[in-house]
Amino acid sequence: xxxxxxxxxxxxxxxxxxxxxxxxxxxxxxxxxxxxxxxxxxxxxxxxxxxxxxxxxxxxxxxxxxxxxxxxxxxxxxxxxxxxxxxxxxxxxxxxxxxxxxxxxxxxxxxxxxxxxxxxxxxxxxxxxxxxxxxxxxxxxxxxxxxxxxxxxxxxxxx
Numbered sequence: 001x002x003x004x005x006x007x008x009x010x011x012x013x014x015x016x017x018x019x020x021x022x023x024x025x026x027x028x029x030x031x032x033x034x035x036x037x038x039x040x041x042x043x044x045x046x047x048x049x050x051x052x053x054x055x056x057x058x059x060x061x062x063x064x065x066x067x068x069x070x071x072x073x074x075x076x077x078x079x080x081x082x083x084x085x086x087x088x089x090x091x092x093x094x095x096x097x098x099x100x101x102x103x104x105x106x107x108x109x110x111x112x113x114x115x116x117x118x119x120x121x122x123x124x125x126x127x128x129x130x131x132x133x134x135x136x137x138x139x140x141x142x143x144x145x146x147x148x149x150x151x152x153x154x155x156x157x158x159x
Contacts, residue, residue, distance in 0.1 A: 001115075005106050006065055009056065009115070012099055014070045016053030020046045022075040022092060026085050035082060035149075037157025042085070044159050052122070059118050082149050083140050090133040097126040 001009075027042035057067045079085055104119035140152055 020049035
């Protein structure tokens with residue numbers, strides 16, 4: 001594997017773990033602000049991001065590449081409001097999607113088809129992530145009242 005492609009892959013692993021940390025921060029904010037369902041939903045998101053990072057790590061290990069983990073950047077710990085959690089999550093997932101797409105293209109350019117196949121799985125995963133967040137935001141925009149927010153919080157807690 002070319003050094004540049006490996007560096008991109010390692011950066012993405014780090015970004016997945018940073019994503020987990022961001023969702024954990026959102027989870028604690030939600031719990032502190034009386035949104036237990038959203039706290040649970042964000043916690044599940046954090047777990048999912050860790051599993052994504054580990055999936056990428058294990059792939060590199062399977063192809064005999066050394067995985068070097070980097071420090072995780074600080075994430076916000078305070079958020080303007082309930083709706084902002086989801087808008088910020090959608091913005092973040094769009095960044096993840098762009099990064100995954102770039103990795104897929106780089107793997108194809110190098111004719112590293114096993115790696116391209118791995119990132120193809122993540123392309124589909126990102127479609128689901130963004131779609132889910134758009135759905136949540138759309139529903140909240142339709143009923144932005146306190147009762148609507150509490151109903152969405154309850155719904156998110158059933159994840």
